[in-house]
Amino acid sequence: MGLKWKSDKHINIIVVIFGVLGLMAEVCNGGITSNYVRNDDLGRDMPLDSDVFRVPPGYNAPQQVHITQGDHVGKGVIVSWITPDEPGSSTVVYWAENSEVKHSAQGIILTYKYFNYTSGFIHHCTIHNLEFDTKYYYEVGIGNTTRQFWFTTPPSVGPDVPYTFGVIGDLGQTHDSNRTLTHYELNPAKGQTVLFVGDLSYADDYPFHDNARWDTWGRFVERNAAYQPWITTVGNHEIDFAPHLNETKPFKPYTNRYHVPYKAAHSTSPLWYSIKRASAYIIVLSSYSAYGKYTPQYKWLEKELPKVNRTETPWLIVIMHCPLYSSYVHHYMEGETMRVMYEKWLVEHKVDVVFSGHVHAYERSERVSNIAYNIVNGLCNPISDQSAPVYITIGDGGNLEGLVTEMTEPQPSYSAYREASFGHGIFDIKNRTHAYFSWHRNQDGYAVEADSLWFHNRYWKRFQESSVAAL
Numbered sequence: 150m151g152l153k154w155k156s157d158k159h160i161n162i163i164v165v166i167f168g169v170l171g172l173m174a175e176v177c178n179g180g181i182t183s184n185y186v187r188n189d190d191l192g193r194d195m196p197l198d199s200d201v202f203r204v205p206p207g208y209n210a211p212q213q214v215h216i217t218q219g220d221h222v223g224k225g226v227i228v229s230w231i232t233p234d235e236p237g238s239s240t241v242v243y244w245a246e247n248s249e250v251k252h253s254a255q256g257i258i259l260t261y262k263y264f265n266y267t268s269g270f271i272h273h274c275t276i277h278n279l280e281f282d283t284k285y286y287y288e289v290g291i292g293n294t295t296r297q298f299w300f301t302t303p304p305s306v307g308p309d310v311p312y313t314f315g316v317i318g319d320l321g322q323t324h325d326s327n328r329t330l331t332h333y334e335l336n337p338a339k340g341q342t343v344l345f346v347g348d349l350s351y352a353d354d355y356p357f358h359d360n361a362r363w364d365t366w367g368r369f370v371e372r373n374a375a376y377q378p379w380i381t382t383v384g385n386h387e388i389d390f391a392p393h394l395n396e397t398k399p400f401k402p403y404t405n406r407y408h409v410p411y412k413a414a415h416s417t418s419p420l421w422y423s424i425k426r427a428s429a430y431i432i433v434l435s436s437y438s439a440y441g442k443y444t445p446q447y448k449w450l451e452k453e454l455p456k457v458n459r460t461e462t463p464w465l466i467v468i469m470h471c472p473l474y475s476s477y478v479h480h481y482m483e484g485e486t487m488r489v490m491y492e493k494w495l496v497e498h499k500v501d502v503v504f505s506g507h508v509h510a511y512e513r514s515e516r517v518s519n520i521a522y523n524i525v526n527g528l529c530n531p532i533s534d535q536s537a538p539v540y541i542t543i544g545d546g547g548n549l550e551g552l553v554t555e556m557t558e559p560q561p562s563y564s565a566y567r568e569a570s571f572g573h574g575i576f577d578i579k580n581r582t583h584a585y586f587s588w589h590r591n592q593d594g595y596a597v598e599a600d601s602l603w604f605h606n607r608y609w610k611r612f613q614e615s616s617v618a619a620l
């Protein structure tokens with residue numbers, strides 16, 4: 150009996166030791182939670198008389214000029230702007246840097262009302278059949294109030310074309326927003342196109358969804374968005390659904406102001422679409438449109454993913470507003486239903502990276518998947534999966550709602566790095582096999598990388614590995 154008791158005691162001690170070790174392993178299992186603690190003052194809007202919001206001089210001068218890709222491959226550009234006083238001209242005059250020949254394209258004019266607000270005259274003009282890799286100047290407006298800008302078209306689509314994307318989310322129009330945009334502009338990596346992961350102006354945070362705040366935001370970002378395309382997805386602040394104001398058409402301000410080339414991607418809605426740009430295939434999804442089985446977005450994505458030819462565009466990037474993996478307390482698990490629907494496809498099709506916003510902080514995941522669960526098998530934990538994308542939450546553009554600092558503890562094993570600071574990202578594609586991602590905080594110098602990761606392309610990686618194995 151004594152011997153039995155002793156061995157039981159030993160077993161108990163061993164169990165306790167292993168239990169403690171197990172707990173420690175669990176606690177230590179996650180990645181890095183930065184110990185940088187930013188003060189969590191709410192962001193303050195820039196005053197309305199700030200120079201960033203200045204109305205350009207001259208009668209009916211075009212304002213809020215912004216561009217985005219205008220076709221599926223990068224030979225088209227959509228130019229959008231607003232004239233405040235009268236419709237004016239919807240023509241864009243444009244010419245290549247090295248050419249005397251001027252061309253023109255004719256656009257359309259829209260207006261909309263939202264509660265007690267009436268918009269200016271919103272112009273959208275698509276320019277087609279541009280040359281790849283060419284700098285173009287363009288001019289909008291008439292008479293004494295023409296304004297001139299420029300953009301550079303991307304190189305022809307191909308597998309080894311280097312290209313640099315900026316990644317910005319949840320921007321708003323505070324002093325922090327301005328710091329984020331300035332840091333992006335002055336980043337020596339020189340982003341060529343912005344992937345914007347939703348929540349643009351935060352106009353809906355003001356009384357009656359004050360749509361004049363869409364105008365101030367448009368003037369604020371013009372200094373960048375008129376010169377390089379912003380590829381936008383919608384966030385919850387674009388929904389603008391307000392039955393108490395008798396405004397029941399979701400996304401009304403956004404869809405009037407921001408046009409995207411969704412028809413070229415065979416989509417039936419501007420809220421989800423795709424483009425090719427250089428060596429990247431970018432799929433834009435809407436977290437706030439129906440995505441269940443049989444819905445238009447589901448059917449579109451189901452057909453879209455198999456179309457991606459990774460020998461032409463090796464880098465498969467998905468942007469959506471609500472993250473599928475986030476370990477912050479705020480908005481925790483809000484992306485869960487979409488994860489259940491689409492994660493399996495993202496893994497099957499070896500998506501390289503998913504960029505999201507919504508959570509006002511930064512987080513980068515490990516490559517994990519959680520797709521084995523079938524109700525009865527109990528397999529419902531994220532596991533390491535080299536076919537899975539890296540999920541990057543970058544909703545830290547800096548808006549009036551401030552940062553979220555509360556994190557779930559312990560840091561889960563799927564979370565590689567997390568920090569509540571404002572900033573932006575750079576996704577720098579080098580060739581078909583390698584891309585470099587860096588996250589830049591506003592409190593650092595322009596070239597400082599607070600977090601970074603080399604990406605090995607998910608499609609080409611297996612060929613690299615098999616060639617190494619054959620050596």
Ligand SMILES: [Fe+2]
Pocket residue numbers: 319348384385386470506507508
């Ligand atoms: Fe959001």
